[in-house]
Amino acid sequence: MGRATALPxxxxxxxxxxxxxxxxxxxxRAAALASFKLADSLFAWLTRLAALCVLALLGAIIISLxxxxxxxxxxxxxxxxxxxxxxxxxxxxxILGGLGPLYxxxxxxxxxxxxxxxxxLGIAIFxxxxxxxxxxxxxxxxxxxLAGIPSIIYGMWGFFVLGxxxxxxxxxxxxxxxxxxPILGTIFAGPASNxxxxxxxxxxxxMILPFITAISRDVFNTVPTVLKEAAYGxxxxxxxxxxxxxxxxxxxGVIGAIMLALGRALGETMAVTFVIxxxxxxxxxxxxPGTTISAAIASEFAEARDLHQSALILLGLLLFVLTFFVLxxxxxxxxxxxxxxxx
Numbered sequence: 001m002g003r004a005t006a007l008p009x010x011x012x013x014x015x016x017x018x019x020x021x022x023x024x025x026x027x028x029r030a031a032a033l034a035s036f037k038l039a040d041s042l043f044a045w046l047t048r049l050a051a052l053c054v055l056a057l058l059g060a061i062i063i064s065l066x067x068x069x070x071x072x073x074x075x076x077x078x079x080x081x082x083x084x085x086x087x088x089x090x091x092x093x094x095i096l097g098g099l100g101p102l103y104x105x106x107x108x109x110x111x112x113x114x115x116x117x118x119x120x121l122g123i124a125i126f127x128x129x130x131x132x133x134x135x136x137x138x139x140x141x142x143x144x145x146l147a148g149i150p151s152i153i154y155g156m157w158g159f160f161v162l163g164x165x166x167x168x169x170x171x172x173x174x175x176x177x178x179x180x181x182p183i184l185g186t187i188f189a190g191p192a193s194n195x196x197x198x199x200x201x202x203x204x205x206x207m208i209l210p211f212i213t214a215i216s217r218d219v220f221n222t223v224p225t226v227l228k229e230a231a232y233g234x235x236x237x238x239x240x241x242x243x244x245x246x247x248x249x250x251x252x253g254v255i256g257a258i259m260l261a262l263g264r265a266l267g268e269t270m271a272v273t274f275v276i277x278x279x280x281x282x283x284x285x286x287x288x289p290g291t292t293i294s295a296a297i298a299s300e301f302a303e304a305r306d307l308h309q310s311a312l313i314l315l316g317l318l319l320f321v322l323t324f325f326v327l328x329x330x331x332x333x334x335x336x337x338x339x340x341x342x343x
Contacts, residue, residue: 062320069314071307072096080314086280088300088308096311098318100280104290105319108197108272109265111286112204117258119205120212125242127213128220140217147210155274158203163194163275171198171287189285195277197290203271208261215260219253220246252337259330266323269294293319 072080076096083097123143127136171192178184193199223246231241247254277289278299291299293315301312 065313065317065320069310069317072310072314075307076311080311081318084280084282086296088304088311094307094311096308097280098293098311098315100282101291101293101296101315102318102322103282104197104200104276105266105292105294105322107286107290108201108204108276108292109262111198111201112208112265113258113262115202115205116209116212116261120209120257120261121216121254123209123213124216124220125246127217129238129242129246140214143210143213146206147214151207151268151271152274154203154207155271158199158271158275159194162202163199166196166199166202167192167194171196175287186284187286190287192287193277193289195275195289196287197276198286200272200276200290200292201286203275204265204268207268207271208264211261211264212257215257216250216254219250219257222253223249252334255330255334255337259327262326262330263323266326267294267319268292269298273298 075093076083080096080098081102082099083095084099085095085097086100087095123139127140131139171188172190174188175190175192178188227245227249228241231245236244272292273295276291276295278291278295279289280291280296281288283290297312297315301309304312
């Protein structure tokens, strides 16, 4: 009794090896965790820097536009928005008003939406609900190819092909048909012209059509099949399924597609410059020439100097603000719809 049992020396060596191995493993684990933490922190800072760069770039654009437009703002003030005349060579001070380009931008974009939205939604519904499976891919690719055509090609086509057809055939027929109808007779009054707001609106409608169609088709495909099959099982027609199931389920995405197309229409430059006529005069007829903010800047900025150049920059600032309010309104509308749906 009382005699201590001596441990073999080999056992003590094993214990020592195990202990050192545990210490080494813990050290390697701590080093690995520190490396992961460093990489994660670096990734977070890089993404944050990217976001800050975007905000800085946006702020720099706004500041540069305000600085460039400031002489015109001081000279014309709010009258710039209510003046139609555009006379950069008037003496002693140029008479410059942005009402004509602002009117042309809004009217051409609205007409383009009125044409493109029903056509684009109709194509999207056809592709998702009615089109044979064999044709869906080819028709979808054709629609997407329209989005890849350069805008100057649309402008040249509108000038050389669409414009003469409108002036010689379509516009006179429309003017004669609605001549005695109040309001419409004024909106579609002659004379016909191949350079007009109507021509520019048609070209814009064709250009924004792929955006509305492609996005609407994608959101229509997100509708659960079980919902549509249940509606068909209750005896609903295809029109009723689209109107009561597909559209309500995807209205947020559809509105987003329309707002994206509107943003494209508001800022389009080259195609519109070719076919709109570049007239600052406001006419009640859509068959008359007009201009837009982007077309006015593109056609006159190279030769503009001093106050004339500042007025063009002010037009760019107005387009920036207009696009900002349109997109902000779209965001608020989408948020309201999402809140109604409980998302």
